Amino acid sequence: xxxxxxxxxxxxxxxxxxxxxxxxxxxxxxxxxxxxxxxxxxxxxxxxxxxxxxxxxxxxxxxxxxxxxxxxxxxxxxxxxxxxxxxxxxxxxxxxxxxxxxxxxxxxxxxxxxxxxxxxxxxxxxxxxxxxxxxxxxxxxxxxxxxxxx
Amino acid sequence: xxxxxxxxxxxxxxxxxxxxxxxxxxxxxxxxxxxxxxxxx
Ligand SMILES: [Cu+2]
Numbered sequence: 001x002x003x004x005x006x007x008x009x010x011x012x013x014x015x016x017x018x019x020x021x022x023x024x025x026x027x028x029x030x031x032x033x034x035x036x037x038x039x040x041x042x043x044x045x046x047x048x049x050x051x052x053x054x055x056x057x058x059x060x061x062x063x064x065x066x067x068x069x070x071x072x073x074x075x076x077x078x079x080x081x082x083x084x085x086x087x088x089x090x091x092x093x094x095x096x097x098x099x100x101x102x103x104x105x106x107x108x109x110x111x112x113x114x115x116x117x118x119x120x121x122x123x124x125x126x127x128x129x130x131x132x133x134x135x136x137x138x139x140x141x142x143x144x145x146x147x148x149x150x
Numbered sequence: 151x152x153x154x155x156x157x158x159x160x161x162x163x164x165x166x167x168x169x170x171x172x173x174x175x176x177x178x179x180x181x182x183x184x185x186x187x188x189x190x191x
Contacts, residue, residue: 005162012173023184031188101190117191 036104039111045087050074059083060143062126064093064106067135069126073142078121080145086112094130097143105130118145 027033048070051059058080063070065088076082086095088106095104097116104112106128118124128139 005166009169016173016177020180023181027184027188031191033187033191099190101187 033101034115037113039085039113041087041109041111045085045111046089053083056080057083059085062086062095062106062141063089064095064128064139065089066091066133067128067139069095069128069139069141071141073144076118076143076145078145079117079119081115081117082143083113083115091132092130093132093139094128096127096129098125098127100124103129118143121145 028035045061046063047061048063049061050071051061053059056077056079058076060071060074060076060082062085064086084095084102084104086104086106087110088108090108092108093106095106095112096102100116102114102116104114106112122145124143124145126141126143128136132139
């Protein structure tokens with residue numbers, strides 16, 4: 001016969017695990033919390049650029065290197081969905097958008113991808129949050145989300 | 151002297167309180183980060 005307290009602890013542990021798993025599934029399903037993808041690498045990712053796919057969908061191909069990101073400034077209209085691709089030319093860099101749910105690694109020979117929506121206008125700071133050398137603290141970029149062009 | 155046929159009922163109140171508090175703090179931290187993440191989507 002299992003001890004009463006032991007049984008209660010086991011039940012609690014299973015209920016909590018279920019709660020956590022359900023919360024994560026809710027965030028990924030209903031709220032579309034994106035999980036970072038790693039894409040197969042090819043040379044085209046070494047060209048920094050901004051692509052417009054359709055009216056409200058953009059792609060930004062970021063290239064990180066000591067100690068800057070390219071494109072350093074990207075202009076995106078309000079309400080856009082943006083696919084971000086990040087790679088690095090030298091060492092491992094971080095890619096974090098302040099106050100957004102984006103936290104990627106720029107790895108040489110690898111591509112990290114995530115998708116994010118910009119519903120609020122503003123200047124979104126991108127910082128490198130993986131120590132990458134003496135210029136690390138100045139390594140940043142901006143995504144400027146402005147009102148749609150007239 | 152205690153009668154071995156009728157042992158005293160022992161309830162580990164301190165351990166229960168500790169466990170409940172531990173779980174509560176864990177939930178606050180976990181869901182704190184979780185809802186911060188949701189608000190940044
Ligand atoms: Cu860096």
